[in-house]
Amino acid sequence: MRQTAFAVLALLLFPAVPLCAQTQITSTIDPTKAASVLRIAIPSPEMTGVTFTDVDAPLFKPLTRDISESGIFAIAPLPPNVTITPEVLQRINAQLLLKLAVKKEGEDFVLEARLSDATGAPQFGKKYRGSAAALTRIAHMVAADLVRSLNGKPGPFLSQIAFASDRDGHWEIWLMDWDGGNQRAITHHGALSILPSWSPDNERMVYTSFAGGTSEMYVISRRGGARTRISTGLALNTSATFSPVSNDIAFVGSVAGNPDIYVIKDDGSNRRRLTTASSIESTPEWSPNGRQISFTSGRSGSPQIYVMDAEGTNVRRISFDGDWNDDATWSPDGEQIAYTSRVNGRFQIRVANLITGESRILAGEGSNEQPTWSPDGKWLAFQSNRSGKWQIYRMRIDGTGIEQLTSSGENKDPDWSKKSE
Template identity: 65%
Template sequence: MKKILAVLSFALPALLSAQTDVTVTIDPSQASQIVRIAVPFPDSVPKTAGATVAASEEIREPFFAPLTRDLAYSDAFAIAPLPPGIAPTIEVAKRAGAHYLLKINVFREGPDYLVDPELLDMTGASVLKPQRYRSPRAALTRTAHTIANNILRIVRGTPGIFMTRIAFASNRTGNWEIWLMDWDGANQTQITNHGVISILPSWAPDNERMVYTSWLKGTSDMWIINRRGGGRIRLHTGLNLNTSATFSPVNNDIAFVGSTNGNPDIYLINDAGGNIRRLTSTGSIESTPEWSPNGRQISFTSGRSGTPQIYVMDAEGTNVRRISFEGDWNDDATWSPDGERIAYTSRVRGRFQIRIHNTVTGETRIVAGEGSNEQPSWSPDGRWITFQSNRGGKWQIYRMRADGTDLLPLTSQGENKEPDWSKKLE
């Protein structure tokens, strides 16, 4: 048994240790207790005959790094640093202040990697249902996210966001196409190949389909596609524009912007392309609808006051009220999963910023920083916001906590924009 593997667990990026000293609440009886988890680098000795040892370094980036990153950013755990050069036993973990020890065994069988995780409390009892994960190398990261989700559910009783995905538009192929990535920016996958402009993806609540805008037929149309890039259908509206489409969280309606005679308004259509209903009917520009999480309200942007501002109406189009009063250009409103906060793009002294409006208190605060920052989208647990920024010169997608801290760029190839975080916790 190679004891030196324990040493490798100290090769965690420095940002993790800074990140993990967070006090979290487990349940009322354990309020403000930090749950420390020791995660030694996996053993790679096969427990079954016929399997071969996995070279340790080859699983660091695709498996170990995302696993520890997930746990460290979960707000439920702090990583307990283990001393180097010592076998990671319960005793060692206990001396390191850990409440749990995550022992993982990874080995090869043909092209597959077999992963056996074991979560032990400090009495040595296993708290995770014994389960073996088999995956090709390309799916090792998803295995790591799945294990992190399971640990979070067992220890904290809440689902994790580690298997959620972010849809976005990228021009790295030379055309704007729809892409997907994991919540940490890994596994960036192209799912359209139209060769025209395809933008503004928006997830259905089941995390299986999304609706987007494409000029595939020469005009802008709404298309529905599944997460693997198949099952594409075009929604015929008989209107112009047909953009900014977004699925209802509670039924099969899609809100979108349609236009007749140059008058863009908010409409509904069902996901089979039927039952079109018009919700707004002013002479001004209306755009960018977004559903409240309970599906009862729709926010949108309107130029009826002279500048683009954020409004909210009931889902039937009634009871319209304005909610943004600061800045001369506000757009891209999107609701937090608990419905209490609305993030939107707000121009402040010539630059766009992410502003968060509290629907209960009416207060707003700005959470983004340099450059222009647009198109916010909440993580399904409400702790994170992904958005696009040109602070580095080109449009790229970033992720930050809802309070603006822990900023991380998620993309770097070509230009990337319009992130939309999948809606369901998996």
């Protein structure tokens, strides 16, 4: 009764609900429940001129997987062949209902998605149109829109993970969707190409390739095509990473065997040296606001994580546990750093809170390295050799929900796109 009253009030306040209703859900759903997971019912889709096999694997499976992994929704199982009524929804304890209808118009598929609460009050509605090849992208778009309609943020469903793979005989730079789908090669150097890193606008990647006989930095569009070599005048040119706020690239350069952290503009101009110690420095990574850079240094006698201001000043050590730490990467809110930490002779992912100084290990089998945060800060992708080969995995930041994303050849160096879409 109370819920219905709220819904009626919501309808009066927002008469034109069908396509945007982001705030209404808070008026119909108990706020304490909204903070945890919402139970959502998803009946079999209505199909016109489309067979279930046309759309099951490319559309419904990834969509329901996204929804169930969103951390916001839990799918409430529906009894088969039942007409959906408010009573049915109440019986299965569903707070939301997602109705899907898909039809074919020429070569295009048209998907209509409508979200309503248990009383039938509309929360969200949108039409999506695309070719058969676009169906999986549509699935991720629907999931992103659903999550955004509830908490204002799109979730990780449209983000991309760049990585290196040797499946075609050489290490090349590849891309995949957040769930491991749609894996495709971006480079075709036929050489050793590794360590991709996204630009903040998700349009480009910088990486290291030995295509010219020695290691050099290249920039390439996410769509592939021509690559640009960034001439640094230094050796190594590894661990390159775009600044989140400018067109600077931080990287490891070396003169006469002394690797240090350098910054250079993406057109190859204005090279600056940030570290000057005689020890080995490696693996720079910008803080999300671009004001600080974390890096690895052997200055204490073993590789440890340090943070400095983006000008190279104010250096302080932040890792004290583990005899080999590397691969530091900042959470999107800048409060945590995940890194590779050797514990009892095995590499594990460690997450350190920069405010409290505390850290925790996300333990797993095998060696686990190179963590990278999802743009919503709720997931970490990393590489592990637990299967006997290097593969890329994904887990929640509490270490649960581990899923293997790659399986062809060996795969490593994951870097999650900085933007959600």
